Amino acid sequence: MNKDKLFSYHKWATQACLEHVQGFGEELYQKEGANSFSSIQATVAHVIGVEKLWLMRMNGVEKPVFEHYDVETTDKAIEAFMLLHAEMELFFASLSEEQWQETLYYQNMRGDNLATSREDMLFTVVNHASYHRGQITSFLRQFGKEGIPLDYIYFQKQNR
Numbered sequence: 001m002n003k004d005k006l007f008s009y010h011k012w013a014t015q016a017c018l019e020h021v022q023g024f025g026e027e028l029y030q031k032e033g034a035n036s037f038s039s040i041q042a043t044v045a046h047v048i049g050v051e052k053l054w055l056m057r058m059n060g061v062e063k064p065v066f067e068h069y070d071v072e073t074t075d076k077a078i079e080a081f082m083l084l085h086a087e088m089e090l091f092f093a094s095l096s097e098e099q100w101q102e103t104l105y106y107q108n109m110r111g112d113n114l115a116t117s118r119e120d121m122l123f124t125v126v127n128h129a130s131y132h133r134g135q136i137t138s139f140l141r142q143f144g145k146e147g148i149p150l151d152y153i154y155f156q157k158q159n160r
Contacts, residue, residue: 003100003122007092010126011085012159013150015078017133018044020148021140022074029074033142040139044071047132048080054125055088057106058118066109092122 021029021040030041037043048069056064069084071077100119107113116124130150137147 003092003119006122006126007085007089008159009152009155010129011081012155013133014081014085014129016148017136017150018074018078018081021136022078024140024143024145026073028140028143028145031139031143033139035135035138035142037135040136041071041077043132043135043139044077045069047129048077048084050128051084051088051125053109054121055084055091057104057116058121059091060104062105063107 028040030039032038035043037046045068048071049066052067052069053064069077069080071080095118101117103115103117104121105113105115133150140147
């Protein structure tokens with residue numbers, strides 16, 4: 001797996017999704033709808049908090065605490081993700097291939113004890129966010145708006 005390319009895709013898709021939502025205004029970002037979370041804003045708050053949990057696990061923290069970010073507006077959400085993703089990139093750049101393959105032990109939010117490599121944790125971060133970007137598209141459709149294509153193939157097309 002090309003970890004740099006995978007994370008670049010993740011950053012691109014997150015940014016593109018938030019900027020697309022931003023174009024519809026803050027009212028839509030905060031509007032309640034029917035989904036796993038009450039709004040796009042609540043979905044975004046969940047995703048960024050979970051990404052921070054995974055970063056902490058990758059740093060060896062066995063029982064990380066969920067961090068709440070200020071994502072009240074799309075501007076704040078975009079900035080929060082940019083800062084977190086920059087922190088993640090710096091950490092990732094410091095890892096050797098051996099460290100990427102290292103198995104780390106941690107406890108999930110349910111209290112289950114798990115063991116996973118950093119590489120698999122990164123894949124989980126990207127996959128989890130992709131799932132929730134799909135939910136954001138579902139919200140947009142509920143509200144009479146269109147989503148945008150965020151599949152990896154579109155990232156590749158734009159970044160050749």
